[in-house]
Amino acid sequence: MAFKNLLSSRDRNSNDLRSEEEELFRRCSIDSYLATGLRFLESARRPPLEDYILRRNNLAKALVAEGVDAFVVEPGYTFSYYANITQSEWEPWEPEERPFVMIIRPETLPDGKIVANTSFLVPHFEETRARLLNMPFREDLHTVTYEEHWNFYTTLYQSEIWGDTLSPIIMVDEELRDFIQRGLASNGFTVVGLAGEVEVVRQVKTEREIGILKAVNTGTAEAIRAMRSCLYQDVRERVVAEVLDDTMRAAGLEPFFNIVEFGKSAALPHGGYDGTRKLKPGMFVLIDVGAHLYGYSSDICRTFFPPFTPNPPPSTTHNMTEQLDVWQLVLDAQTAAVKAMVAKGTAAAVDIAARDVIEAAGYGDYFTHRLGHSIGIKAHESPYLNKGNFGAVLRPGMVFTAEPGVYVLDKFGVRHEDVLVVRENGDAENISGGFAKSPWDP
Incomplete structure (x- = not known):
């Protein structure tokens, strides 16, 4: 059931409405998540x-x-x-x-x-x-x-x-x-x-480790998608963070960090504001979140519009054209990084592949951090994907994040983050449930 329909039959005063809105949002998110069947958990087995x-x-x-x-x-x-x-x-x-x-x-x-x-x-x-x-x-x-x-x-x-x-x-x-x-x-x-x-x-991860990483990262991405379908206008960042944590717990995942940023808040890659910004139409929502399953970590980031932002958006919406262009640019950079994430390649080459795409579009100064890192029982593990790390050679079974971003101060920020495993041949394998498809389908 769409969230807006959950409220339509009641008439409440503003104080009661706010608390009930938040509870209905939480219930909607959890129910939407459970409705997926949680099939992603099937790949996870506790190490013997x-x-x-x-x-x-x-x-x-x-x-x-x-x-x-x-x-x-x-x-x-x-x-x-x-x-x-x-x-x-x-x-x-x-x-x-x-x-x-x-x-x-x-x-x-x-x-x-x-x-x-x-x-x-x-x-x-x-x-x-x-x-x-x-x-x-x-x-x-x-x-x-x-x-x-x-x-x-x-x-x-x-x-x-x-x-x-x-x-x-x-x-x-x-x-x-x-x-x-x-x-x-x-x-x-x-x-x-x-x-x-x-x-x-x-x-270098074993197939059992990869199975756990696949479950926890796909489960984290699915939780973001479930929560997004229930977003409503004027919800605050901190409320979204709390609801997303509760949503992941419904599948047995244990959240350990959660960055939720609306609009210009997302120009700071790792946050810094107080979580009180309200969600308005035309604002990007940037969520970077991690959880644990059997001791293994997820680390997923999605940037998207809330469901009440029309698709296509009104041409008069402030900054909308640039936001859409940058969203696609960052996805193109991520695609380039995935192509470079091959056995015997270097960690530096993966970062540079993404960075070249962003620099060619004129946003090089706005990609302010490394491309990614390895991930396992710790969210940030070596080797690290930065443009100077030519010494680290990729091997089959290594698992990395690919998380390019563009951050325009006082305007908006975009980051896409997925988790991938290097294979013996061909492209790296996405083990986080697939890449984002559009700002309305993250």
């Missing part, structure tokens, strides 16, 4: 134990390729990628002054196979708590424990896990805090930063 074992074994092989003795990480996104750290019923295990780190070392079996050998440096009084995290290991956890008055790093250095290695070379994750890196480096370890094949392990 075997997937985490494979990830750690792939990491072990990469460590050997880089000539590194171990990889060290503390709780965060990377820790979750390799060990699915969960603790939903207790206080979350956040990084604190007592280091809790995972150490993954390569081990060569008699048949030549390289596998991961994993240990955890943990305070002695927290050892049982660490074992109760239900991390995905077949074997019992191996821990190196320390008392609080000990030197944590010497304790790790003197443990038996290093064998005869005198100065272990350890690669530290980018999320490992500086004081731990310095502590390791000053107590016998040679510390190197994340790089090479070790970094690539997380960058």
Whole structure:
């Protein structure tokens, strides 16, 4: 049922109307979303134990390729990628002054196979708590424990896990805090930063990961479309953000950021206004939103007209011609980027392909950010698609956003963002439910 029809049979005072409008808007959006059947969820399956074992074994092989003795990480996104750290019923295990780190070392079996050998440096009084995290290991956890008055790093250095290695070379994750890196480096370890094949392990997604990313990103795009069909005149940006979040939750997605901008607000790519601007006919709506499913992220942006803006629009509408031209220009730039998103291409080439289209139209100064980024359990992952990143070579299974934009200060902004996976041959595959078709069909 169209939103306007939900209100037509009632006569209310203005205060009651406003609150009921918002509730009816929320119900309309959720119902429209559920009416899709949520088929996009069918591609998502929670990673099993075997997937985490494979990830750690792939990491072990990469460590050997880089000539590194171990990889060290503390709780965060990377820790979750390799060990699915969960603790939903207790206080979350956040990084604190007592280091809790995972150490993954390569081990060569008699048949030549390289596998991961994993240990955890943990305070002695927290050892049982660490074992109760239900991390995905077949074997019992191996821990190196320390008392609080000990030197944590010497304790790790003197443990038996290093064998005869005198100065272990350890690669530290980018999320490992500086004081731990310095502590390791000053107590016998040679510390190197994340790089090479070790970094690539997380960058190349498996088909199971791609299935989850497809579900959460398609589901996010569908939520935007469902919500759009229920928009009404004078609704405020903050209300749209709240309703969109509730809509995504109806499918089991968990929103974690939401940028909603009307009209000239959208000239600031990541917002900055207070969310009180009211929606009027002829205004572009720019929405950039992300949610999680099984720990994986979506990141979708759409720019569109509300359903009460006529198609075609009145010729007298302010700025309408330029808005329509720029909307198509940004879509053309995105198309060019997708064509350049091929295996063995560079991250820079993808950005430049889109940037050339926008610059040729005279709007180069208004495309003010990089083209995109990789995406996985973290919304922004490496490699990054910017015009200077010639060192990053695309591989099949890498997943990226393509999000060109044009932002005309004090007038309007346009951004289209989809999520794509690099394939062995041909164009990158859209895994966010298809590209926008028009300002009235995002």
